[in-house]
Amino acid sequence: MTETKGYFGQFGGSFVPEPIQALLDELEATFEKYKDDPEFLNEYRHYLVDYSGRETPLYFAESLTQHLGGAKIYLKREDLNHLGSHKLNNVLGQILLAKRMGKTRVIAETGAGQHGVATAAAAAKFGMKCDVYMGAEDVERQRLNVFRMEMMGATVHAVETGTKTLKDAVDAAFRAWMSDLEAFYVLGSAVGPHPYPTIVHEFQKVISEESRRQILDKEGRLPDYVIACVGGGSNAIGAFSQYVADEEVKLVGVEAAGRGLDTDQHAATMTKGSVGVVDGMKTYVVFAEDGQVAPVYSISAGL
Numbered sequence: 001m002t003e004t005k006g007y008f009g010q011f012g013g014s015f016v017p018e019p020i021q022a023l024l025d026e027l028e029a030t031f032e033k034y035k036d037d038p039e040f041l042n043e044y045r046h047y048l049v050d051y052s053g054r055e056t057p058l059y060f061a062e063s064l065t066q067h068l069g070g071a072k073i074y075l076k077r078e079d080l081n082h083l084g085s086h087k088l089n090n091v092l093g094q095i096l097l098a099k100r101m102g103k104t105r106v107i108a109e110t111g112a113g114q115h116g117v118a119t120a121a122a123a124a125k126f127g128m129k130c131d132v133y134m135g136a137e138d139v140e141r142q143r144l145n146v147f148r149m150e151m152m153g154a155t156v157h158a159v160e161t162g163t164k165t166l167k168d169a170v171d172a173a174f175r176a177w178m179s180d181l182e183a184f185y186v187l188g189s190a191v192g193p194h195p196y197p198t199i200v201h202e203f204q205k206v207i208s209e210e211s212r213r214q215i216l217d218k219e220g221r222l223p224d225y226v227i228a229c230v231g232g233g234s235n236a237i238g239a240f241s242q243y244v245a246d247e248e249v250k251l252v253g254v255e256a257a258g259r260g261l262d263t264d265q266h267a268a269t270m271t272k273g274s275v276g277v278v279d280g281m282k283t284y285v286v287f288a289e290d291g292q293v294a295p296v297y298s299i300s301a302g303l
């Protein structure tokens with residue numbers, strides 16, 4: 001996974017209208033300026049530890065190990081972060097960049113609601129106005145997270161276009177950004193135009209920095225496999241990052257097969273997709289017969 005100017009192999013890049021490209025260039029310059037800055041990193045670490053509660057445990061799942069009767073299984077407990085997911089790792093990093101850019105309003109998309117909840121909390125913490133775009137279908141399926149975002153002062157916009165799910169929320173969030181170029185877009189996964197995937201990797205790599213140290217402490221060796229679910233890819237990129245150079249460690253990403261890979265009701269874009277441009281980046285996409293991006297099927301919003 002060598003990155004060249006925002007490309008990972010043939011994937012990535014930036015396919016956006018000009019006004020947005022100017023903002024992305026500014027974001028990239030800010031990120032490059034601060035990513036190794038000791039003061040920035042101290043502040044980021046402070047919030048990871050004292051606000052989010054890191055480090056998260058690497059837990060030996062004894063019953064699951066016995067039940068399955070094969071590999072010794074450890075769980076990296078990202079759910080024990082404040083607000084219940086790994087999303088806060090990235091949100092804290094991006095909001096600290098927003099603060100340095102003098103931003104007072106943030107925009108975010110959300111699917112299951114976890115990224116929206118993390119962004120709403122961080123925006124409240126730093127006194128920023130927060131607008132979250134969420135597909136109307138997801139708003140219905142994930143009422144509790146809508147309630148949590150609103151409780152923390154965010155405005156949740158139910159997106160009624162398309163399939164009324166995550167992809168439409170991303171489109172709506174980009175449109176909102178176009179109409180307020182002063183806002184900061186807090187993007188929640190390893191998707192979107194450069195430099196977002198690079199930024200998300202930088203702020204999620206803490207997962208494998210910790211897990212690598214923890215497994216060496218507990219087992220005196222590296223794991224045979226690291227397994228992560230893949231939605232947009234942020235927990236996977238974070239969980240894999242520090243093992244990429246270890247040839248003996250196999251990295252496995254798992255996509256949702258839904259009602260089956262030979263039906264059109266699944267979310268397996270990497271397994272079944274072809275290369276295309278969506279949400280400002282080159283990636284794998286499942287196309288419908290009419291050439292439009294096909295809706296993904298999942299029993300759970302955003303996953």
Ligand SMILES: Cc1ncc(COP(=O)(O)O)c(C=O)c1O
Nearest residue numbers: 112114189231232233234235302
């Ligand atoms: C708890 C949790 N894990 C994983 C994901 C998948 O997203 P990603 O692939 O960006 O980690 C989501 C998406 O909303 C989530 O809420």
